[in-house]
Amino acid sequence: MDFKQVLEKLLTAFREQDIRYALMGGFAIGLWGGSRSTVDLDFLVHRDDIQRIHSIVTALSYEIHHKTENVSQYTSSLKVFGGIDFIHAFRDASIEMLKRAVDKDILGGAIKIRTLIPEDIVGLKLQAIYNNPSRENIDMADIETLVSVNKENLNWELIQQYCSIFGMDDRYRKLREGLK
Known part of the structure; x- marks a missing residue:
């Protein structure tokens, strides 16, 4: 996965459409100082934004692979885009997680990304x-x-x-x- 290319496109669209999100998973662990390799992106997203997120990622050539009340998983046939998983925030605890998320610099400060706090x-x-x-x-x-x-x-x-x-x-x- 070309993280830079994917994140630039994805985060630009998220900002334009006021998507409530926070990075989680292996990439987020890396931003907090852990060493964790990962091949996909994982986000916590507000459930009310799911339809707009679906429009964004399908416009970027992703296809829905699996969807439940709690999660949406997308993959792309283009290897450069890899896979993206979205965990749906709708319970009070997960909504609070989104509120506590902080901006972190990635890719040498070229991009800021909302990221869950370590806790x-x-x-x-x-x-x-x-x-x-x-x-x-x-x-x-x-x-x-x-x-x-x-x-x-x-x-x-x-x-x-x-x-x-x-x-x-x-x-x-x-x-x-x-x-x-």
Whole structure:
């Protein structure tokens, strides 16, 4: 995937159409100091913007691959465009994640991109583990990286809330103890 080309086109359209979005996934982890390779883009987007997003990405030669109430996945037959996944924000917690997102510079400062804060990425990773325990090794490695790299600036109360939601209080204790 040519991230620069895709992001320039996508983010220009998002700005023009006031799309509420935030980058998440491997690319976002990289922006917060983690080293995570990725071959696609993952976004959290406001559910009310889904139809406009669909128009934007299909105009860029993407085709819908999979769609549910919670997610839309697009792929392109053009290798340069790769795949893009959109997680639909419609519950209070995910809407709040979009509100907390911050602008990050990418590609040497050429582009600014709304990005989930590390705590919210951790929350989504915990949810992924809860929903699919086979992802635990990959997602816990991402969580540990985010926590380690950003430990001085984390909102631990928010991380504790996420751990409690998914019945993972033991993970919270291990994360805190691992930093001592």
